[in-house]
Amino acid sequence: MKTKPGRGKHDYRFFEDVYEVVKLIPAGRVSTYGAIARYLGAARSARMVGYAMNKCMDRPDVPAHRVVNRNGMLTGRHHFSPEFPMDERLRREGVQVVDDQVQEFEKRFWDPQRELL
DNA sequence: GCTGTGACTTTTT
């Protein structure tokens, strides 16, 4: 991803690239804000990834529930609709979640840098 | 174009 050809550096949309990566996360797997930020070449912009997620709530095509913090904790569950909670969506995909914590997080972790190359 | 902000992460008390 990163900057697309033909698109000036000024027009670079960080959020758009975040969404693209998030959409690539396979069902039943989870990734982290930091990993996504690193893959996009903005290692110090992990917060921005979370910020992007906040804005993507009106985008059904972005599985924001598969993005957690580096400890596998569902820090953003309160931003989801109460009728479709983050942990419930994950469980439906086969991810065990106990007390806002992804179980076997290291095995579920999906690193775009490694998996996507 | 300056200011505040945040679904993070790392370092320092």
Add this chain to the structure above:
DNA sequence: TAAAAAGCCACAG
């Protein structure tokens, strides 16, 4: 070991 502080930066107003 747990809590607090500090970097970090794209985006919105």
